[in-house]
Amino acid sequence: MLAPPSPPLRSAPGLRVPGPREEHACEGGAREPYWPRLLPLLAALACVTRLPSFRGPLWSPDEGYLAVQARMLAHGGELYETVVDRKPPLVPWLYAGSFALFGDDSLLPVKLLAVAAQLLTAVLLVSLARRRWGDGAGRTAGVLYLLISIGLNPEDAQAAAFEVFMLPCTAAAMWCADRRRWGAAGAAVACAFLAKQTGGAVLLPVAWLLWRGGAPRRDAWRLTAGLGAPVLAAALLTTPSGFLFWTVTGSGAYASFTGSELHVLVRGLVNAAVLAAACAGIVPPVVRVLRIARTGAAELWLWLAGSAAAVLLGFHFFGHYYLQLMPPLALLAAAALQILPRERTVRAVVVSGCACVVFLAWGLLAPRPELAHAARLAQTVRAHTGPGDRVLFWGMHPEAYWLAGRAPASRYLTAGFLTNYSGGRNGPQVGEKYAVEGAWPVFREELRRHPPALVVDDSRGKPYAPDRVPSLRRVLAVGYEAVARVEGAVVYARLPSVRQQA
Known part of the structure; x- marks a missing residue:
């Protein structure tokens, strides 16, 4: 057992010396x-x-x-x-x-x-x-x-x-x-x-x-x-x-x-x-x-x-x-x-x-506006997809996948991994080149193998918006069309012609 701490100085003003019932003691020796x-x-x-x-x-x-x-x-x-x-x-x-x-x-x-x-x-x-x-x-x-x-x-x-x-x-x-x-x-x-x-x-x-x-x-x-x-x-x-x-x-x-x-x-x-x-x-x-x-x-x-x-x-x-x-x-x-x-x-x-x-x-x-927003996005996704469809939420709220009951189209559950937007960082170090090492090739391959039925752009004006991320912007331009808007978020569905080719 380590030595107990030194007792307080008795002469120090405003201090007290612990009484007998407060002295250091083994836990098994408590009287009550x-x-x-x-x-x-x-x-x-x-x-x-x-x-x-x-x-x-x-x-x-x-x-x-x-x-x-x-x-x-x-x-x-x-x-x-x-x-x-x-x-x-x-x-x-x-x-x-x-x-x-x-x-x-x-x-x-x-x-x-x-x-x-x-x-x-x-x-x-x-x-x-x-x-x-x-x-x-x-x-x-x-x-x-x-x-x-x-x-x-x-x-x-x-x-x-x-x-x-x-x-x-x-x-x-x-x-x-x-x-x-x-x-x-x-x-x-x-x-x-x-x-x-x-x-x-x-x-x-x-x-x-x-x-x-x-x-x-x-x-x-x-x-x-x-x-x-x-x-x-x-x-x-x-x-x-x-x-x-x-x-x-x-x-x-x-x-x-x-x-x-x-x-x-x-x-x-x-x-x-x-x-x-x-x-x-x-x-x-x-x-x-x-x-x-x-x-x-x-x-x-x-x-x-x-x-x-x-x-x-x-x-x-x-x-x-x-x-x-x-x-x-x-x-x-x-x-x-x-x-x-x-x-x-x-x-x-x-x-x-x-x-x-x-x-x-x-x-x-306290109000919960972000949770309410995620719940509305999840409801929209459920209305446009089936239980077996994969979706991609391009944002910082992965709870939307859980609320929607839909599988993610990627292992990267937030845009932060792919842009370094993390915790509100909105300075110069946001973009594809600041992503986690090796993330973009993996992400592109995931979208190629299992294209999401829906892509939800939930950036809402943040620095990781698709217009500032060329690779994602090209994916949306070639294979998707906007079908709904939910409080600033844009929901994109795969084009029918792309679905038939797949």
């Missing part, structure tokens, strides 16, 4: 029932805070992308070959497993799994804080985490997407490292990476705990083996070259900062401000204790720093990236509040609860 009382509260909080996620069929294009991937895998698709994305395989496999068990017409099972993931994250944080600072700190960490866990735009916080399933893996990595279970810690880091690449940032505090504990060389090997085995297995279960390309080496243009720098910077600052508002109850005590006392939690600061670096990586600053900051923030808040007077804990919980209510109302009441 702890988990039977706390778990129902955490479960209720997890359910309440995730209520908006059950509003409507889905929340974000990421959920839509995962749903379409899972359907393609169920029909014989191969990940990183005929089904591609710039993400590791764990969450697509999770969706595919859910669809295999419960059907692919609803994301309800996946949304329930997201609730369970948030609850598991909170439980692991409780255990970490309780081991270090006592029962009260454990309760504080778990409750505060769930209260701030929805403190972003609902599209980012409520989606059952990559980050939500990555968070319990990062918390598990810290939990195992705190108990010197290095093989399990490495496996948890690997699972975090396999959920999303930036989850691997938790390796920084885990490695710090290994080094600080003076662990022998065999423990370092255990950590390495635990980390390497799941990643190697995932690569072999897919295809090693495809796994390496799509998860590591093939995203250079996507991760570039060039193009729409001001737009991206504003997005980052806005999302940081939204998160700061959600954390208004916990930031002041953390800053106060940082100034006047030691918390003995260097690994938590490393966890926060590594998570912040992960948010910066890729220079997109999407709101869901910021979810990775929440577990270390909750633990740092628990570390600070167990030193400060008890009324500060009450104030932190109340302020965080009020902020949570605001974000909860936002999620329950």
Whole structure:
């Protein structure tokens, strides 16, 4: 067991010394029932805070992308070959497993799994804080985490997407490292990476705990083996070259900062401000204790720093990236509040609860114009095609395939792969020559072998519109005619003469 943190300075003004019932203790030595009382509260909080996620069929294009991937895998698709994305395989496999068990017409099972993931994250944080600072700190960490866990735009916080399933893996990595279970810690880091690449940032505090504990060389090997085995297995279960390309080496243009720098910077600052508002109850005590006392939690600061670096990586600053900051923030808040007077804990919980209510109302009441637009497009596509027809949505909303119940004509489910339009980038680096390496020859061959019955141009004035993409413009000019318009989107059907020749 690692040495407990140094006690706070008794002479520091405004601080308190934890009482006997709050002293560091082994979890088995609690005098009163702890988990039977706390778990129902955490479960209720997890359910309440995730209520908006059950509003409507889905929340974000990421959920839509995962749903379409899972359907393609169920029909014989191969990940990183005929089904591609710039993400590791764990969450697509999770969706595919859910669809295999419960059907692919609803994301309800996946949304329930997201609730369970948030609850598991909170439980692991409780255990970490309780081991270090006592029962009260454990309760504080778990409750505060769930209260701030929805403190972003609902599209980012409520989606059952990559980050939500990555968070319990990062918390598990810290939990195992705190108990010197290095093989399990490495496996948890690997699972975090396999959920999303930036989850691997938790390796920084885990490695710090290994080094600080003076662990022998065999423990370092255990950590390495635990980390390497799941990643190697995932690569072999897919295809090693495809796994390496799509998860590591093939995203250079996507991760570039060039193009729409001001737009991206504003997005980052806005999302940081939204998160700061959600954390208004916990930031002041953390800053106060940082100034006047030691918390003995260097690994938590490393966890926060590594998570912040992960948010910066890729220079997109999407709101869901910021979810990775929440577990270390909750633990740092628990570390600070167990030193400060008890009324500060009450104030932190109340302020965080009020902020949570605001974000909860936002999620329950906010309009969903893009989802409504995708639903109308899907309805139009269903009216013009049969269940066996392939279609191509030329846009950034892959959920339309899932809503329409039609198979994609290409493995590239968004125009971003073929133009580098990603996350609102509208600068000079958008066009065919900035596509994923080798994508256009594959795309042309897909359209030649299986021409889509419909092509839906959903660019709506964006820089990837067909008039700025010569290859797609030629395809539409030769073989398709416009048959409908839906709120700025143009629906093209194959010409009868082309269908007869095919």
